[in-house]
Amino acid sequence: MLLFQTMFAKDFQVIGDFRKVRMQIGALDYKIEGTPELQDFVATMFQELDFDSLLHDLTSAIGFGFANIELSWESREDFWIPTAYQFLKQGIVHKETLSNRLYFFTDDGKRVYLDSNPDKFFTYIHKSNSGFLEDFGLFNSLAWAFVITDFIYSNYLNYTDIVGIPPLIAIGDDEKPEDILEQLLLLRDGNTGILPKNFEVKLLEAKGTGDHFLKAIEYIDKKKSNILLGGNLNSDSGTHGSQSLGEVQEKNKDEILRFDIAILQRFINRFLKTSLKFSKFANSPFKFRFLLEKETQKNSSFPTLYNFQEEELDQIGKFEKEMDLGKIQKEISETVLELIKNSSSKEELLEEMYSRFGEIEFSKLEKTLENALAGSVAEGLTNW
Numbered sequence: 011m012l013l014f015q016t017m018f019a020k021d022f023q024v025i026g027d028f029r030k031v032r033m034q035i036g037a038l039d040y041k042i043e044g045t046p047e048l049q050d051f052v053a054t055m056f057q058e059l060d061f062d063s064l065l066h067d068l069t070s071a072i073g074f075g076f077a078n079i080e081l082s083w084e085s086r087e088d089f090w091i092p093t094a095y096q097f098l099k100q101g102i103v104h105k106e107t108l109s110n111r112l113y114f115f116t117d118d119g120k121r122v123y124l125d126s127n128p129d130k131f132f133t134y135i136h137k138s139n140s141g142f143l144e145d146f147g148l149f150n151s152l153a154w155a156f157v158i159t160d161f162i163y164s165n166y167l168n169y170t171d172i173v174g175i176p177p178l179i180a181i182g183d184d185e186k187p188e189d190i191l192e193q194l195l196l197l198r199d200g201n202t203g204i205l206p207k208n209f210e211v212k213l214l215e216a217k218g219t220g221d222h223f224l225k226a227i228e229y230i231d232k233k234k235s236n237i238l239l240g241g242n243l244n245s246d247s248g249t250h251g252s253q254s255l256g257e258v259q260e261k262n263k264d265e266i267l268r269f270d271i272a273i274l275q276r277f278i279n280r281f282l283k284t285s286l287k288f289s290k291f292a293n294s295p296f297k298f299r300f301l302l303e304k305e306t307q308k309n310s311s312f313p314t315l316y317n318f319q320e321e322e323l324d325q326i327g328k329f330e331k332e333m334d335l336g337k338i339q340k341e342i343s344e345t346v347l348e349l350i351k352n353s354s355s356k357e358e359l360l361e362e363m364y365s366r367f368g369e370i371e372f373s374k375l376e377k378t379l380e381n382a383l384a385g386s387v388a389e390g391l392t393n394w
Contacts, residue, residue: 023235042298077136083288159231
């Protein structure tokens with residue numbers, strides 16, 4: 011656990027990729043299915059708990075395998091409600107070998123078991139592997155890659171110093187060679203040195219490089235991304251990778267996201283059941299669930315593009331009659347045509363389209379671009 015915490019301070023590849031995994035969950039919308047009164051009650055409770063912050067702390071379990079929180083309750087008229095929480099960092103949590111019970115030490119050295127009060131302490135288990143608790147998280151796979159990378163970095167500088175910097179050779183005879191060596195070291199550091207006039211100093215050409223060290227680090231960084239994201243394409247899709255690899259990675263990321271939120275949803279529903287047990291909603295049916303991108307875009311009021319020909323643009327969505335639909339279609343069409351002309355690859359075009367038209371459904375946009383590019387290629391071959 012301590013090694014994994016060190017990784018977050020030193021390994022930028024792990025930091026960046028792990029942040030992507032956690033942020034894509036935190037960026038999702040969510041809803042409570044239940045009566046309007048219950049929804050209002052939960053919304054108020056979430057606001058007092060700072061649920062977005064709680065959600066972010068819970069997603070740390072993706073890397074560590076588990077996350078622990080301690081709730082603080084307050085009395086409100088005729089019911090109790092959790093109003094604050096304390097996140098217990100994984101590094102302070104210990105496990106008994108035989109009983110597998112989790113515990114931590116208070117400031118006075120008292121051992122507190124996390125299963126001693128199920129209304130106060132909550133443990134969220136997020137499995138990425140089977141086995142004991144310490145095997146659940148991704149950190150077991152990433153730790154080895156981090157250790158190897160750290161070893162390469164530490165030896166890389168020494169290697170380049172040995173074979174990358176031209177050595178100085180002094181030819182001559184002197185009764186005090188240590189004095190000559192001292193003067194050569196001064197020359198090596200870019201300073202001046204004093205040598206006897208009968209000495210000749212030669213600078214040999216350095217032929218060694220550290221490229222294979224850097225290639226090894228690049229290879230390991232890709233493996234880290236593969237563990238966390240299900241792929242290792244650079245985010246700059248306009249200059250790296252291919253569309254087919256991009257589709258595979260996008261699919262892998264979607265599958266990982268669905269798996270992560272499925273586990274997290276079950277825990278949040280159990281957490282809510284406990285949070286409501288001392289209120290009038292204790293026996294009320296409810297369900298917490300995350301909303302994926304397609305669900306949040308069903309009622310989008312933005313137009314969707316089916317092709318890039320200005321005169322054939324179809325308008326999708328609900329607009330007021332007084333709006334100038336022709337003007338809107340023309341502006342969108344001109345923007346897209348400009349992006350097509352200025353993009354050097356399909357990946358770059360897709361990236362620009364997503365940034366400009368974030369409300370357009372991914373699959374429809376991709377299919378539209380496929381049709382447009384295929385038509386352009388066919389027209390080009392015909393003219394040629």
